[in-house]
Amino acid sequence: MRLLFVSWAWPSHLFPMVPTAWGLRLAGHEVVLACPPSLAPVAGRTGLPVARVGTDVDLTPRMKSFMDGARPRRERRTPLDLFVPVADAMAGDLLRFARDWRPDVIVHDPTTYAAPAVAAALGVPSVRHLWGIDFTYPLRVFEEAAFTELYDRLGAGACVVSGSTPTLDPCPPGLQLPVDYTPVRTAYRPYNGTGVCERGLRGRGDAPRLCVTWGTTSGKFGAAGSLPELVFAAAADLGLDLVFATSGAEAFGPRYPPNWQTVVMQPLNLVLPDCDLVVHPGGSGSALTTVLAGLPQVCLPLIPDQETNAAQLVRAGAGARVGAAGASTGQIRDALTELLDDPSFAAAAAALREQSRALPDPGAGLLAAVGG
Structure with missing residues (x-):
């Protein structure tokens, strides 16, 4: 075919x-x-x-x-x-x-x-x-x-x-919007672009590790001013370990802890296993890759589809939303604290991961949908 x-x-x-x-x-x-x-x-x-x-x-x-x-x-x-x-x-x-x-x-x-x-x-x-x-x-x-x-x-x-x-749907049912068609449900397989596989993130202490990523779309069109800086400041206030996964050449300023790391052009699915939670604007690639890693996530949505993703993650109990317009370090710090302190977020994230893992292979689903 x-x-x-x-x-x-x-x-x-x-x-x-x-x-x-x-x-x-x-x-x-x-x-x-x-x-x-x-x-x-x-x-x-x-x-x-x-x-x-x-x-x-x-x-x-x-x-x-x-x-x-x-x-x-x-x-x-x-x-x-x-x-x-x-x-x-x-x-x-x-x-x-x-x-x-x-x-x-x-x-x-x-x-x-x-x-x-x-x-x-x-x-x-x-x-x-x-x-x-x-x-x-x-x-x-x-x-x-x-x-x-x-x-x-x-x-x-x-x-x-x-x-x-036919609609091929890689989204776990617990995260999807209600529709009046019957989707062909398939497993989500992360593809986050190509890059050099790092030998692993540096060792960490007792502090939770936060991954911050700005994705491909938001990174391409700018990061809405100071939003990443606000996230970094909130993480520093809480004493978190931090990894910034980026497709560009951004670097941390000297005021940030020396143990924080920037990972450039590293596929996100290779970074997340060493992390405890994720902050991103709410793009689907970042959201579903984080779901497959079983991690809670904080979204700062910038465009309509990111707003939808953030709302569904909140509805599923696996994430929090902070409005990008007028966001403050305190709001982001509060969201991070809530996700770290309340174990229900990690439990909901783990449940979405198991839903995703249980779905069938995407290629087989597509062929079945068209009678191939």
């Missing part, structure tokens, strides 16, 4: 599909990743074949305005307007590539709306591959208004609405 995996230009949308794609390739199926040009170098480092499709759309100004707390523009037709130019920039070239390569199935992340349109135009099945909590599903009521023009242009017929095709 030939499977075409499609993501637009954010690593955080591609990464959750990589283990599924590799599992299928190792099972003997042909796999290609299709993405815009700017994501191709990252996609190429997965070791899978890559096809560059379409052109890049710079969403940096829009995302920075989200993170800075700007209100949505009043002239928007739908909440999905952000993704319309992205889909338009990919669709024509993606259709041409797919006609040449002739996939049997097209697999896509929830916001790569060009992919189901191309699948409909070709008459092949499409599979929606979640990266975590299905925060886009409530927006399905806007999909026809946002993308009918694209479907008409491709000759694809009626707009395919989220939930009407």
